[in-house]
Amino acid sequence: MKTVAEAGYVLMGFILYLSGVYGQTKTICALKGSSxxxxxAAKNPTSSTKWFAAHWNGSMIVQNxxxxxxxxVTYNMSEESQPTLRINxxxxxxxRSYCCEESVKLCWQNAIQLNVSDLQVMVFPTTEGQSVTLMCSTSCPLTENPAAYIWYRNREFLYEDWSPWYQELVNSDETVTYSCxxxxxxxxxxxxxxxxxxxxxxxxxTYAGGRMCSHWKKSEDEPCSITYPSEVFVQPIPIETLGRVTLTCSTxxxxxxxxxxxxxxxxxxKYFESHHLVCRTSLNASISCAVKGLEQLHSAEVCVADKNCWTVNYPNRRICALKSSSVNILGQYSHPKDQQPKSKSWYKxxxxxxxxxxKLKEIPRRVEYRDKVKxxxxxxxxxxxxxDSAEYTFRLQKDNDECKSPELPGVTLIVTxxxxxxxxxxxxxxQRVTLTCSTSCPLSGDTTYIWFLNGQPLTLPENQSKQLVLDPVNRQHAGYYSCAVESGKRNISSTDKALTVLRITGDLMLAAAAGAGAALLVIIPLTVLCCIRIRRRKTSSKPPRPPRASQNKDQLNSSPLYENISAQPKEQDDHHYSRLVFSRNHTEDLYSTIESVSSR
Structure with a gap:
């Protein structure tokens, strides 16, 4: 039985571990449903080493x-490899927190904090009028870096990309669903x-389920409809109690x-969860609020004592920018009148x-700090x-300040x-063909797109910008297409994409003929082999007869089957297969046997 002192030691050790005072803290974030x-992390694990788990239950710590x-739940405690705990x-x-040692007393100096998150499509307001933007999100940063994100619309595959940001701005339509x-x-x-x-x-x-519903005290297993504000802000409400003020997170x-x-x-x-916050008017601290579960929908930081504190705010928290272009990420700040920042830095x-x-270091003509406006x-x-795609935060360093990592979100930049x-x-x-100038994140709704055919700019029909629709398409539309976007005094362009238009009669018949020819080249030799085997079986089933060389020779020469084969040129196979050129590019595979139509 544990003594009171031993139990107190374990409890204190666990609290110190959680607070990061000592010990090697490691955090792992994994997807719900995965393994x-x-x-x-034990120094000398043995067969008697055990795994322990601990979590908070209200104000109590539960250890088991x-x-x-x-x-x-499986153990791998072999001496040949590192001991591991697998959870499927x-x-x-x-x-919760996990550790392995021979006793729980020594355990929490090298514990692992495991966080489990599901995937959720987060919806954010934009400044583009009546539209929103979507992000494929987890509640904690996944330890295993995602290979790619896959987007679905109405349960059907839409596209795959490295960026978690949906590539289009989305308008309201309750009949269309999105998932990732x-x-x-x-x-x-x-x-x-x-x-x-x-x-x-x-x-x-409307969510089909998930943690967003649980934030609104609804079941994660049932659909829920939520109305979010497009903006939140801190609003002070004076109360009669002298020296105190009530702050409301308003919309x-x-x-x-x-x-x-x-x-x-x-x-x-993070400080408190409630609609209201009561604090002293003399409090020298920055205060802000956010909608729970949608922390990027965040208010500006304010000072209780009338701007007599340190604050950092960002006018724009999500930026989509083009590769090779330039971007300006702006931070706004305040500080006490009697104190000046020791330094101002950006972090990535x-x-x-x-x-x-x-911390970002300045590089001439590449990374620059500008501090000309108060x-x-x-x-x-x-x-x-x-x-350069990353999250950027601005920090003010005070005297004796270690510039600890802020919990508030910074500015997310995606470069596409x-x-x-x-x-x-x-x-x-x-046919109808649609050409899309695709990006990995949604550019501004007023972006001007320029289309080129074989290097020459096209005059676009009305209401066609990011998408170019050819309906009906004909041979004159064939060629190499590219798109560009104006960026300052120059255009940023895509690579060329070939559009080949097949003729209804000529090209399709040629394609069918080529396919039929290839099929015949396979079928004919198989037929010959089958006939040979059948003939041999019939011959072997008859009683043996004395060989007659002249008779066998005459039979071979008079056989129509062998006459057809011997009469064909020796180079026949080489001639047919030389027309089937297989390359690594699927487009080249297709058109190597079909006459391509060049543009006029």
Missing amino acids: VDLPC ELPADGNR DLRESDG AIKGYEDLRAPNVSVDSVTSTCFKV NCTLTTTQPAYTWYRNRC KSISGEGQAK NHHSLWLNNLQQT DLKVKLHPEVVTEG
Whole structure:
């Protein structure tokens, strides 16, 4: 039986571990429904080493030895490899701290915090009028970097891309649903979501389930409709109690019948969950609030004592920019009148949120700081590359301040190139074909697109910009297409995409003939082989007869089957297969046997 002192030691050690005071803290985030392997951090693990789990239950810490059931939870404690704990079919209840030691007393110095998250399509308001933008999101940064994101519309595959940001702005249409998945985990798809309505102050969405419903005190297993405000702000309400003020997380949205849950932040750290916050007027701290579960829908930071505190705000938290272009990321700040910032710096963090933020150093004509306007600081990034896609935060360093990583979200930047996509890929005269100037994130709705055919600009029909529709398509439309977007004094262009138009009669007949010819080249030799085997079987079934050389010779020469084969040129096979040129490019494969139609 544990003594009171031993129990107190374990409890204190666990609290210190959670607070990061000592010990090696490691956090792992994995998808709900997937599997995870947790390494044992014990210095000298033996066969008697055990796994323990701990979690908070209200204000109490619950610690248990973790048994292996051989199915969902398994141990690998062999001496030949590193001991691991495998948990399959992860559940939210598996999100807790784990450690392995011979006794729980020594355990929490090297524990692992496991967080479990499902996928969710997050919906954010935009400044583009009545439209929203979508993001494939998890509640914690996944430890395994996603290979790619897959988007679905009305349950059908739409496209695959490295960016978690949906490539189009979305208008309201309750009949259209969106979902996403991570490549390799397609069976763990996010619940469907539809955008039912969008106004200047609110937007209403319907989720098929998931954690977004639980934030509104509804079941995760049932659909829920939620009306979100497009903006939140902190509003002070004076009360009679001297020296105190009530702060309200307010919106201009009047359509919602149920108040959302709000999270309050003090000095950029989570502080309280409520609609109201009562604090002293003398409090020298920054205060902000956000809609719970949608923390990127965040208010500006304010000071209780009339701007006598440190604040950082961003006018735009999501930016989509073109590769090779330039971008200006703006931060607005304030500080106490009697204190000046020791330094002003920008930090860059992985787009997935994994890892620590790194301080950005200025590089001439590539990375520049600009601080010419009072209480405004800009980060200019020139000649953007995809590796610049990240989350950027601005920090003010005070005296004796360690510049700790803020919990508030910064500015998400996605850098995209331009690609021309065809639908359908194979086009016949008279069909409808759509060419799309595709990106990895939604550019501004007023972006001007320029289309080129064989390097020459096209005059677009009305209402055709990002998409070029050819209906009906004909041979004159064939050629190499590209698209471009104006960026400053120059255009940023895509690579060329070939559009080949097949003739209804000539090309299709030629394609059919080529296909039939290839099929015959396979069928004829097979037929010959079958005939030979049948003939041999019939011959072998008869009683043996004395050989007659002259008779056999005459039979061979008079056989019509062998006459046909011997009469053909020796180079026949080489001649037919030389027309079937197979390359690595599927388009080249197709058109190597079909006459392509060049543009006029």
